[in-house]
Amino acid sequence: MTSGFRVLIVEDDPSISRLLELELRHRGMEIQVAADGLAGLTHAERHRHDVILLDILLPVMDGERMLARLRQQGVRTPVIMLTARDGDRDKIRNLEAGADDYLTKPYNVDELVARIRAVLRRVQPDPVLRVADLELNLATREVHRDGAAVELTAREYDLLVFLAQNARQVLSRTRIIERIWSENPDVDPNVLDVYIGYLRRKLDRPGQPRLIQTVRGVGYTLRES
Amino acid sequence: MTSGFRVLIVEDDPSISRLLELELRHRGMEIQVAADGLAGLTHAERHRHDVILLDILLPVMDGERMLARLRQQGVRTPVIMLTARDGDRDKIRNLEAGADDYLTKPYNVDELVARIRAVLRRVQPDPVLRVADLELNLATREVHRDGAAVELTAREYDLLVFLAQNARQVLSRTRIIERIWSENPDVDPNVLDVYIGYLRRKLDRPGQPRLIQTVRGVGYTLRES
DNA sequence: CGTCCCTGTAACAGTCCTGTAACAAACCCG
DNA sequence: CGGGTTTGTTACAGGACTGTTACAGGGACG
Numbered sequence A, B: 001m002t003s004g005f006r007v008l009i010v011e012d013d014p015s016i017s018r019l020l021e022l023e024l025r026h027r028g029m030e031i032q033v034a035a036d037g038l039a040g041l042t043h044a045e046r047h048r049h050d051v052i053l054l055d056i057l058l059p060v061m062d063g064e065r066m067l068a069r070l071r072q073q074g075v076r077t078p079v080i081m082l083t084a085r086d087g088d089r090d091k092i093r094n095l096e097a098g099a100d101d102y103l104t105k106p107y108n109v110d111e112l113v114a115r116i117r118a119v120l121r122r123v124q125p126d127p128v129l130r131v132a133d134l135e136l137n138l139a140t141r142e143v144h145r146d147g148a149a150v151e152l153t154a155r156e157y158d159l160l161v162f163l164a165q166n167a168r169q170v171l172s173r174t175r176i177i178e179r180i181w182s183e184n185p186d187v188d189p190n191v192l193d194v195y196i197g198y199l200r201r202k203l204d205r206p207g208q209p210r211l212i213q214t215v216r217g218v219g220y221t222l223r224e225s
Numbered sequence C: 001c002g003t004c005c006c007t008g009t010a011a012c013a014g015t016c017c018t019g020t021a022a023c024a025a026a027c028c029c030g
Numbered sequence D: 001c002g003g004g005t006t007t008g009t010t011a012c013a014g015g016a017c018t019g020t021t022a023c024a025g026g027g028a029c030g
Helices: A014-026 A037-046 A063-072 A088-097 A109-120 A154-165 A173-180 A190-203 B014-026 B037-046 B063-072 B088-097 B109-123 B154-165 B173-180 B190-203
Strands: A006-010 A030-034 A051-055 A079-083 A101-104 A128-131 A134-137 A142-145 A148-150 A212-215 A219-222 B006-010 B030-034 B051-055 B079-083 B101-104 B128-131 B134-137 B142-145 B148-150 B212-215 B219-222
Touching: A006 A014, A006 A037, A014 A030, A014 A109, A014 B101, A030 A037, A037 A051, A037 A063, A051 A063, A051 A109, A063 A079, A079 A109, A101 A109, A128 A154, A134 A154, A154 A173, A154 A190, A154 A219, A173 A190, A173 A219, A190 A212, B006 B014, B006 B037, B014 B030, B014 B109, B030 B037, B037 B051, B037 B063, B051 B063, B051 B109, B063 B079, B079 B109, B101 B109, B128 B154, B134 B154, B154 B173, B154 B190, B154 B219, B173 B190, B173 B219, B190 B212
Parallel strands: A006 A030, A006 A051, A051 A079, A079 A101, B006 B030, B006 B051, B051 B079, B079 B101
Antiparallel strands: A128 A134, A134 A142, A142 A148, A212 A219, B128 B134, B134 B142, B142 B148, B212 B219
8 A cells, every 4th residue: 555655746736736736645645735836945944854756837936946856955755757759868857867767748647656665675554643842643542742652551552542543623621531541430530630640741851842732721722732 | 543534425226325325324424315417516516514325337327427516606514435346437437527546336434434533633623713813723723813823712712703604793791601501590780891891801902993892781792993 | 269450439639610790980960 | 171980000819729648559570
């Protein structure tokens, strides 16, 4: 599977980019789209992608120049060129500019996916939930805060996952308790405060902003600032 | 976290729609079913759904036409196409008509649920209430005035939301108190003035027009000028 | 069968919100 | 202009809500 991969599509024809977007998203990838070379460059600099699909013919800044700039700035994200042209000369130029592969029109989606996989040649990453500098590996149940491993008990972990899955949302005390203590829905509600306390003690280092915020009279929320 | 979502299924084969209905309802979603495109269109126009599952092959009006009409009328509800066909041509056409994802037969319910969640996650922006330069994020309970974050207590927030939900309307003092102090309906009515004062102190910067207006002898109203 | 650690309860401490009260200001109307 | 009514402001005490710690029971595991 290819799920979890972040793909940047730089393509000015919406009917093509939209199709690619849908297809790749359908296969579980996260997609961003840029409609010209400059926007693509900005995107690529600001975010980390696993692969970039780059059309040659683009307004504002063409694919070749964009690629050249990108490499010049040390961005090594693999690039697959999308092109109508099929001449050897162009292929050579693209590869010299730092492309990793290319695909000629008309695009066959299955072939494209195969090439993406080939280019990545990476193991499927575990599903990871990230909020600020918190990382929850949902496959291994490992937890890291600011790179440091954190050991959690089952209850603590479930609670943290629920908070992280609803990051930024304010979750009411009752909703959290219903969800995390569903086997025994009328536990002493104070147990929630206790476990929030456990999590804070394990997650927050003095000096860092505290990750779990109290919203007095309502509940709790997990957020950055 | 799919509970509470409203799903419209447009599918003419009862054995399929019934199965989907049971499965999704079992997961806590609210289901409506329409058996042809025209009925589906009517449903979709009359009610608000969180996602529409749309079969391509339908009597009376096929899925593509229904989708096109829907989009034409400005309905932006996410649509997942259910289809037996798997050709690129069809995909392109659906995409252009405004579909958000698709699923090919035979349907796997878990996959369908995953796609529903994905679509909801992608599409659903936080519900935000805007009045003039005031922004209330009802999901995160964040409040901004003219871009600046404002910290409110629970009572203050509830009061402001009520005012904002009825912006421009003049709300009588009794109505506000009945609503916001419903647990204890015979508080000293002065408490309302006090809390209006708190809100003004936090929301208004000297120089800005004051957001909450007094309507003497009646109550208060939230409006622009 | 024993140990260890997780879990939930309980009791207490601390914080911050809330509503009251008293007074000041603004407004209305004669 | 002046009295009366309505609204605004401030200070404050009580209390609701949250945080913390200690501990007993019980389950998992060897």
